[in-house]
Amino acid sequence: MFLINCPYCGERDQQEFKAGGEAHIERPKQPTELSDDEWAEYLFMRKNIKGVQFERWNHAHGCRKWFNMVRDTSNDEIKAIYKMGEKPPAQ
Amino acid sequence: MKNKYSVFSLIKNAFSYHENWQRAWKDPTPKKEYDAVIVGGGGHGLATAYYLAKKHNMNNIAVVEKGWIGGGNTGRNTTIIRSNYLWDASAGLYDHALKIWEGLSQELNYNVMFSQRGVMNLAHNLQDVRDLKRRTHANRLNGIDAVYLSTEEVKKFCPIINTSPDIRYPVLGGTLQRRAGTARHDAVAWGYARGADAMGVDIIQNCEVKGIKRNGDSVEGIETTKGFIKTKKVGVVAAGHSSVIANMAGLRLPLESKPLQALVSEPVKPIIDTVVMSNAVHAYVSQSDKGELVIGAGTDDYVSYTQKGSHQIVEGTLNAILELYPIFSRMRMLRQWGGIVDICPDASPILSKTSIKGLYFNCGWGTGGFKATPGSGDLFAHTIANDEPHKLNAAFNLNRFVSGDLVDEHGAAAVAH
DSSP states (O other): OOEEEETTTEEEEGGGOEEEEESOOOOOSOGGGOOHHHHHHHHTOBOOOSSEEEEEEEOTTTTOOEEEEEEETTTTEEEEEEETTSOOOOO | OOOOOSHHHHHHHHTTTTOOOOOSSOOOOOOSEESEEEEOOSHHHHHHHHHHHHHHOOOSEEEEOSSSTTOSGGGTSOOEEOOOOSSHHHHHHHHHHHHHHHHHHHHHTSOOOOBOOOEEEEEOSHHHHHHHHHHHHHHHHTTOOOEEEOHHHHHHHSTTSOOOTTSSSOOOEEEEETTOEEOOHHHHHHHHHHHHHHTTOEEEOSOOEEEEEEETTEEEEEEETTEEEEESOEEEOOGGGHHHHHHHTTOOBSOEEEEEEEEEEOOOSOOOOSEEEETTTTEEEEEOTTSOEEEEEEEOSSOOOSSOOOHHHHHHHHHHHHHHOGGGTTOOEEEEEEEEEEEOTTSOOEEEEOSSBTEEEEEOBTTOOGGGHHHHHHHHHHHHHHSSOOTTTGGGOTTHHHHOOOOOOTTTSSSOO
16 A cells, blocks of 8 residues: 555545556557467566566546556555656656 | 374374474475476475475475475465366366365375365355356366355354345355365475475475576576576476566566455454355455454555555455454454465466476466465476376466467456456
């Protein structure tokens, strides 16, 4: 349990938010061209990093907007928060 | 040779104030090379080593464990054992384990306190009723004991449940698997460790894997905090940390690691002599032999390796527990903890070869791996020894995420994942 600084609403309790998993997984540009291996990679395979990970979060019980977060999964420390479409901060 | 545990050894050791018991397993330094190394000294890893030695004559093997054996999810789960899964593949896998549980204490000469006290799953809405009836039929077709109970029968089987129609999620019925139950989690790890050690397996604790050495597409060995260990076969049984090991080998797995919490109350006199699980409200409860209520909560929805969960998860579970069991309203909780569970998209495990020769993964057990410990070890040992899966774990390969042949137990598992 931790506090999350929503880029639209400010600091709120984590239970207002929904985690959306790994960020920057790009939707295939040509889905019809994809092999089964590439589909598996896109749909299922995850880095699941112990350490600094880029994630999507949604302020589900607030403004309902999506944003990105850089978080250390080994201690739940939030390193950075940035809006959708913005470039991820260099690590 | 290990001394056999019996009433006579107990009496004999009583005369020396229990100070001269033989060590249950050695504390060896790693050899330079093994025929196989198991990464992860939890129940599943130790069982794998035990069956590799016992059934496949692989005695020159080691188990390496980052911390102490049984200190991860083996020591953190709520010890529930059942096999009432919906799909044929799962039923085969989990019932194989349940059958081994039934003779495990005798086989290991170690009391794992397996108690077939029954597991009851409750239905709280019409869809639950349909799902549980369907699951009961599927179980019986697979030779697994299961019965559907009416609300009155639920009340009769476990009288402290509040079956009033006025509660927020009334009990509309339930299923019962009488062969299901609980076991002592630590004893399972210790029993398998003792058994494996007696057959020459090296159990190396405080030994963290730092890297996996590959020669092209084959495994050559592992880098550890106790030096390099050469081996051609590495079986990874690292639960929540499976992805960490996979990343070392340049593999990606379809897993997300999340905190799962459990808690126990202060000990009280026997009040609940079975295990009751409730999917819709996410509450499950049993009572340990010490008298503590053992309560399982849910997972958080974000990836974390902190072994800590959120307060609202515990609060949600306790709300449901109190509505179903008003008698517990003044119980005090004694301890709460978290473990990191590796969850697959289809909520089924992976017991599989990988694209790297000699590298095997046993992971993805998610929120319910304890029940499968003996079966998982047996089948994973078969997979490693023969470089081919057993027919019971063939469906649980990594390739199912490519082929689409998933074993989707999300709707069928007895608690929400």
